[in-house]
Amino acid sequence: MVKKRFEDSTCSVARALDEVGDWWSLRIVLLAMYGTRRYVDFQQQLGIARNILCDRLNRLVENEVMRKENVGEHGCRFEYRLTEKGRDLFTVLVALRQWGDRWTPYPGQEPMDMRDKRTGRPVAPVKVCDQDGQALSIRDVLVNQDDTDAVCDAED
Amino acid sequence: MVKKRFEDSTCSVARALDEVGDWWSLRIVLLAMYGTRRYVDFQQQLGIARNILCDRLNRLVENEVMRKENVGEHGCRFEYRLTEKGRDLFTVLVALRQWGDRWTPYPGQEPMDMRDKRTGRPVAPVKVCDQDGQALSIRDVLVNQDDTDAVCDAED
DNA sequence: TAATTGAGTTTCAAAATGCAACTCTTTTCG
DNA sequence: CGAAAAGAGTTGCATTTTGAAACTCAATTA
Numbered sequence: 292m293v294k295k296r297f298e299d300s301t302c303s304v305a306r307a308l309d310e311v312g313d314w315w316s317l318r319i320v321l322l323a324m325y326g327t328r329r330y331v332d333f334q335q336q337l338g339i340a341r342n343i344l345c346d347r348l349n350r351l352v353e354n355e356v357m358r359k360e361n362v363g364e365h366g367c368r369f370e371y372r373l374t375e376k377g378r379d380l381f382t383v384l385v386a387l388r389q390w391g392d393r394w395t396p397y398p399g400q401e402p403m404d405m406r407d408k409r410t411g412r413p414v415a416p417v418k419v420c421d422q423d424g425q426a427l428s429i430r431d432v433l434v435n436q437d438d439t440d441a442v443c444d445a446e447d
Numbered sequence: 448m449v450k451k452r453f454e455d456s457t458c459s460v461a462r463a464l465d466e467v468g469d470w471w472s473l474r475i476v477l478l479a480m481y482g483t484r485r486y487v488d489f490q491q492q493l494g495i496a497r498n499i500l501c502d503r504l505n506r507l508v509e510n511e512v513m514r515k516e517n518v519g520e521h522g523c524r525f526e527y528r529l530t531e532k533g534r535d536l537f538t539v540l541v542a543l544r545q546w547g548d549r550w551t552p553y554p555g556q557e558p559m560d561m562r563d564k565r566t567g568r569p570v571a572p573v574k575v576c577d578q579d580g581q582a583l584s585i586r587d588v589l590v591n592q593d594d595t596d597a598v599c600d601a602e603d
Numbered sequence: 604t605a606a607t608t609g610a611g612t613t614t615c616a617a618a619a620t621g622c623a624a625c626t627c628t629t630t631t632c633g
Numbered sequence: 634c635g636a637a638a639a640g641a642g643t644t645g646c647a648t649t650t651t652g653a654a655a656c657t658c659a660a661t662t663a
Binding site for chain 2: 296297299300301302303304305306307308309310312313314317318321324325376378379380381382383384385386387388389390391392393394395397400402403404405406407408409410412413414415417418419420421422424425427428429430431432433434435
């Protein structure tokens with residue numbers, strides 16, 4: 292049984308991190324988005340210990356971020372694939388990748404290039420917007436924590 | 448000295464996770480965005496062990512996600528505040544919060560309410576868009592990993 | 604000036620991680 | 634078809650990280 296530390300938190304960021312907030316899970320999801328599906332391939336691409344990979348994949352399956360599918364011809368051979376819930380981490384991962392490209396550049400490496408398949412043009416930086424599509428920064432928002440009445444003036 | 452596991456990875460997601468990818472760091476940054484600045488306040492709001500908090504704050508300062516400021520009148524009293532780099536995690540955190548609200552709902556709890564300070568209207572779901580503001584899903588993009596020539600057809 | 608608060612260290616136990624070797628199937632290839 | 638190789642894990646053990654509580658020591662507050 293996998294221990295869940297923040298499972299019961301009233302903070303949805305905490306609950307999200309409980310499911311994918313360790314060192315490996317998001318990287319596994321990322322590789323899955325790039326097309327990796329097999330245990331050995333995850334293992335080799337990440338250089339993760341096999342038992343840990345096993346644990347993380349089980350955890351992701353348990354939390355319905357991925358599903359495990361038997362693709363053996365006459366026996367068992369598995370593929371791990373993203374569910375709708377897992378695919379919905381796309382935004383988070385792109386935002387994180389862009390942050391990494393901006394703030395932790397790797398000497399001599401270009402930031403990864405991600406493009407619209409149809410138009411061939413690069414993806415725009417992910418932004419928080421209001422309903423008219425106007426970009427909002429941390430200073431432009433108010434957070435209303437529903438149980439307390441605290442209106443928290445988000446700032447740095 | 449803090450060990451960095453993915454520091455040298457050519458993957459910017461890995462490098463990003465190296466800086467903020469543990470169980471606590473993003474939650475610390477989140478609280479900082481809501482206005483928390485003092486060691487004890489982080490400690491109480493998170494219920495984190497004091498030595499771990501200490502380690503995480505140092506790590507965040509070392510990576511320039513936060514800065515430590517002496518605010519003592521005649522001696523040392525500290526505040527931890529976000530840097531520009533830390534503030535730029537806003538998008539990632541909002542995306543993660545929205546994912547958590549969608550996929551790990553807490554029984555009897557409303558998703559957190561975040562609004563535009565000026566208009567009072569709720570923040571829109573964060574999306575990956577092309578340059579015209581057209582939303583893109585994982586299936587709509589191509590990833591070009593620059594060192595190999597592999598064009599990876601991102602999928603689930 | 605004494606008591607309290609802030610901001611940590613230190614110590615020690617418990618849990619998580621990493622590594623290598625070992626299993627047991629399922630494919631593949633001659 | 635049978636042997637060898639690949640896939641998908643387990644198991645055991647050493648190393649690291651965490652967590653909890655007690656202990657410092659300076660700065661505020663009463």
